Amino acid sequence: MTSPDPRPRPGGRSGRVRRAVHDAGLELLEQRGIRDLTVPEIAARAGVHATSIYRRWGSVERIVVEALLERSEERLPVPDTGTLLEDLTRFATEVIAYARDPMAATLMRTMAATADDPSLEQARLEFWESRVAAAGVMVSRAVARGEIPADTDAARVLETLIAPIHFRLLLSHGPLDDELPTRLARAAVAAIG
Structure with a gap:
């Protein structure tokens, strides 16, 4: 007998990462403006690897606009x-x-x-x-x-x-x-x- 699939968490890890990156990007944007933002800074503030951000978003502008x-x-x-x-x-x-x-x-x-x-x-x-x-x-x-x-x-x-x-x-x-x-x-x- 197989157990039922566990219910997925709302957003799960991917949703938490997305929210953390978005929040970090917006906080830094408000502090310094888009021209001074870097992916490594957003990654550090969000607590994720910069390579993950580059792979998913590609650029600071994409993060900020999204x-x-x-x-x-x-x-x-x-x-x-x-x-x-x-x-x-x-x-x-x-x-x-x-x-x-x-x-x-x-x-x-x-x-x-x-x-x-x-x-x-x-x-x-x-x-x-x-x-x-x-x-x-x-x-x-x-x-x-x-x-x-x-x-x-x-x-x-x-x-x-x-x-x-x-x-x-x-x-x-x-x-x-x-x-x-x-x-x-x-x-x-x-x-x-």
Whole structure:
């Protein structure tokens, strides 16, 4: 008689290593900025071998972007208010609140500074796809309620909602006033047609 397979621990050793490396990378990033980070420093702080980090992540930039993207996913819950307009308003409000956090600002600067790094392209693509999948639920629910057409493109709705926030944060430095989430949500709904 064989015993049942033991239940896997949540994340297991691999999850603990990933979290330790992410935390170490973010702590050092906050202290010194990305240009002064090295894999051996991250490894020492995380308590892992540098060769393990090179094998799994390949670069400091990959560690930092992955850690920052994971952190942003944790901090941006998807609302469920019963209407698309209110869901989008609350989501935009959360994006703005998150963007005001120093770590989020670091994420945006890092993503912009490493935009031409092909090794990070996959991380950015995975992040966007995961955010569309998660936040796209707002669009799916609105379709099910009959608020919007069934062929509504969730990615386009999110781009319409979020792009102006990033534009103001990174380029124009325009205000992120309290009325902005409502204006952006209305524009996103109007763009659906």
